[in-house]
Every structure is written in C-alpha cells, then in structure tokens.
Amino acid sequence: MPKFRFHKLAALAVLIAFAAWMGTGKFSSVGSASAENEAKPAEQAAEQAKAAPRTVAVITPPRVQHARAIRLSGQTEADKRAVLATRAAGIIEELPVVQGDHVKSGDLVLMLSAEDKPAMVDMSKQVVKQREAELEASQKLAKTGNLPKLQLDTAISALAQAKSQLEQAQAELERNRIVAPFNGVVDKVSVERGSSVMQGGEVATLISLDPVLVKGEISERDLRHIKSGDNAEALLVNGETVKGKVRYISREASPATRTFRIEVAIPNPDLRIPAGMTAEITLRAAPEDAVVLPRSVVTLSSHGDLGIRAADKDNKVVFFPIDLVDDTSSGLVLGGIPADARIIVAGQDLVQEGDEVNPVQANAELVKKLAGEPAGTN
Known part of the structure; x- marks a missing residue:
C-alpha cells in the first residue's frame, strides 16, 4: 500500500510541474526560435527595400x-447649287445646254415655244401708243379750257393701265426663257427638246465649284481655337492636299452631336475638285x-x-x-x-x-x- 501511494504522489507531482511549465509558454521557443531568427532579417530587408525611393x-x-492642329472629317460641296425650274407651261423649243457644260450668268438654258405671247406684247405696245396720243390731245384741250379736268384724269389713268398691261405681256413672254443665275457647271439636265413641261417642272441643276467648300463638324471644346479667316488645309481622299480659309462657323450646335458646322473655302479655278469627295480638314490655331x-x-x-x-x-x-x-x-x-x-x-x-x-x-x-x-x- 505505501509503495502504491508513493507512485500516485510522484505522478501527481509530475503532472503539476508539467502544467506549470505549460503555463509559462516557454515551450514555444523550442521548435521555432531558429525560424524566428531566420525570418527577421528577411522582413527587415523587405522593409528597407520598401522604404528606399x-x-x-x-x-x-x-x-x-x-500651332494646335485640329483635324475634322468632312466632304467637299459646291459653293452654290440651284435647281432650275420652268415658270410657265409649254413645249421646249430650245435647249442649248447638256450635262457638263460651263455657263455664265445670264446664258440661256431653256426656251419654251412662245405661241401667241409675242403678239400680246405687240398689241400692248400699240395700246400704249394710242393712250399716249389720247393723253397728249387731252392735255392740249385742257390748257385751252375746252376739256374738263375729270376727262384729263381719265386719260392719264388709261395710259397707266395700258403700260401695266404691256409689262404683264412682256413678263409672260420672259417666263418662257430660263437663264443661268450664276457662273457654274450644268450638272444635270432633266428634260429633252420638244417635250412638254408643266409650270414649276425641274429642268436642270447648276452648281458652282469655284471656290469649292469643304464642310465638317468641330467640337465645342475646339471651337475657341478657331475663327473665320483662319488658314486651313484639306487632305482629299485621292491623297492631294489643298489649302484654303475658314469661311463660316455655325453659331448653333447640332442638338444630337453638340458640334458646330464649319466651312472651308478652297480655290478651284480649273474645277478639278468635284463635290461630294471625302476629305480630312486640318485647322491651325495660334502658336x-x-x-x-x-x-x-x-x-x-x-x-x-x-x-x-x-x-x-x-x-x-x-x-x-x-x-x-x-x-x-x-x-x-x-x-x-x-x-x-x-x-x-x-x-x-x-x-x-x-x-x-x-x-x-x-x-x-x-x-x-x-x-x-x-x-x-x-
């Protein structure tokens, strides 16, 4: 019995000592002390590397x-474009132009058959002469007191009416002629000689290509750098570079794109640059x-x-x-x-x-x- 008790006491003592040792925490340094010592230099090196600029x-x-370069996509357009139409109905008697012809302002483009219109002009001229003679006679009688003033006023009114009728007859005859409103190129002819046309019918399309315009859209951010009269360049789709000046900048932005329309006028005396050609516009601001x-x-x-x-x-x-x-x-x-x-x-x-x-x-x-x-x- 005594011996058995001693072993129990010894085991209890060992258990208490082990528990006390565990409570100190010193056991952790047994296996990891060397690892901690090795990790510290690596961490210090990383911190030093991180701290170094x-x-x-x-x-x-x-x-x-x-000089700021502002590049825009655009295309060439005619400076002027007019669709010529008849002012009266009739048969085409003369059509001296074909597509591609160069015309000057006032050149005849189309003539309708006159029919009885020249006769109306001649008759109106004769009426005017008659009324002028009647007025002259009335004025002589009025001076001698042999004609009442009311009849003199009637003669004056009759002459004015005759002149008005003459002007109407001449205007009606003039409506048979269509002339070019400006110098340009006949781009399209829609009728043939001898055909019948109604009043307002399309006859031909006339365009002016000197200067030719290159139109594009400039952003609201770049708008402040450009003004009318500035020099500009245009790179055409065929590789040719042409120079001109900014002629117009719209003062109202497009609601969809918030961009402003811009026009560059390019001299084109030989008309070699056509309308509708793709181009890249380069604008130069002040240096x-x-x-x-x-x-x-x-x-x-x-x-x-x-x-x-x-x-x-x-x-x-x-x-x-x-x-x-x-x-x-x-x-x-x-x-x-x-x-x-x-x-x-x-x-x-x-x-x-x-x-x-x-x-x-x-x-x-x-x-x-x-x-x-x-x-x-x-």
Whole structure:
C-alpha cells in the first residue's frame, strides 16, 4: 500500500510541474526560435527595400511654340447649287445646254415655244401708243379750257393701265426663257427638246465649284481655337492636299452631336475638285507654349485621367493632366505642363502620386529609344 501511494504522489507531482511549465509558454521557443531568427532579417530587408525611393529617369524638355492642329472629317460641296425650274407651261423649243457644260450668268438654258405671247406684247405696245396720243390731245384741250379736268384724269389713268398691261405681256413672254443665275457647271439636265413641261417642272441643276467648300463638324471644346479667316488645309481622299480659309462657323450646335458646322473655302479655278469627295480638314490655331514628348511617357492617374508624372522639388511624384496640341512624327506635342517640371520618362507606371523617388537625368540614348528612334542616331 505505501509503495502504491508513493507512485500516485510522484505522478501527481509530475503532472503539476508539467502544467506549470505549460503555463509559462516557454515551450514555444523550442521548435521555432531558429525560424524566428531566420525570418527577421528577411522582413527587415523587405522593409528597407520598401522604404528606399525608387529610381526613375527624368527629363526637363525644351519649350516650343507650336500651332494646335485640329483635324475634322468632312466632304467637299459646291459653293452654290440651284435647281432650275420652268415658270410657265409649254413645249421646249430650245435647249442649248447638256450635262457638263460651263455657263455664265445670264446664258440661256431653256426656251419654251412662245405661241401667241409675242403678239400680246405687240398689241400692248400699240395700246400704249394710242393712250399716249389720247393723253397728249387731252392735255392740249385742257390748257385751252375746252376739256374738263375729270376727262384729263381719265386719260392719264388709261395710259397707266395700258403700260401695266404691256409689262404683264412682256413678263409672260420672259417666263418662257430660263437663264443661268450664276457662273457654274450644268450638272444635270432633266428634260429633252420638244417635250412638254408643266409650270414649276425641274429642268436642270447648276452648281458652282469655284471656290469649292469643304464642310465638317468641330467640337465645342475646339471651337475657341478657331475663327473665320483662319488658314486651313484639306487632305482629299485621292491623297492631294489643298489649302484654303475658314469661311463660316455655325453659331448653333447640332442638338444630337453638340458640334458646330464649319466651312472651308478652297480655290478651284480649273474645277478639278468635284463635290461630294471625302476629305480630312486640318485647322491651325495660334502658336502656343508646349513640349514634345515620346508617346510612351503618357500614363493614367489613379483617377483614370490622361497625363504625365513628374518629380517635384522634394522628389515627390506629382501628376499633370495634359492638353494634346498635336500628334507629330517626333512625338506628342503637349500643353499644360509647367516649365520647370522634371518629367518621368522611365518608371512612371511603377510609382504613384505622392511617392518619394530618386530622379536620375535620362541620357540622350534613352530618350531616342522612347521616341522610337534607332539607338546611336543623331
């Protein structure tokens, strides 16, 4: 019995001691102490790497004066266009023009059969002569007192009525003739000689192509840069580039597109540019202060705005939204960038606004590489 009790007491003592040891927590260091010691240098190295400023390449580009280029899609149109129609019904007696003819203002385009209209004019002329003679006789009698004033007034009224009838007869005869209202080209002839036409019937289409107009739509954002009289260029679909001037800018925007109609007048003395041809209009605004940068420099801000990143005087990253002035073979011409900005040209996508960086001046070879030029070129 005593021996059995001793073992129980020994086991109880061991259990109490083990429980006390577990309560101290010292057992955890047995297997993990070495792992903790190995992990600490790695964490410290990561923290040091995180704290070290990232090295980026920067440049301070020279300033240039560049005229903003605004490009619009458009098409050529005739300066004037008229659909000629008959002013009276009748049979076509003369049709001296065909499609493609060049006519001058006042040239005959169509003549209807006169029928009895010339006779009406001749008769009206005779009536006028008779009324003039009657008035002359009445005036002589009135001076001698042998004619009442009322009869003299009647003679005057009769002459005026005769003249009015003559003018009507001449106008009716003139309605048989259709003449060109301006210099141009007969683009379409809708009738044939000898055919019958009704009053108001379409006869021919006349267009004027000197100057030829190139019409397009300009956005409300670019409207402030352009005014009437500015120089413009148009690249035709056949590859030809022609020059002209802005002739008209609409003062009311299209409700659907919020754009404004614009017309560029292009000299076309030989009429070689037809109407209806597709063209790209290039408008040039007044020169403004800008910089030329490689396309790869442009990036997005944390809010999705298009711009460039730069390093300020404290080597902190700042973001500048850009104003695209032009897109040239040498790079993008950008406005809205401060003169002293150190623009990040390498590493701009690896940093965020507010980050501290280590800016290093980019060499000429790197700038050429970013611009897409072969290394080593001058």
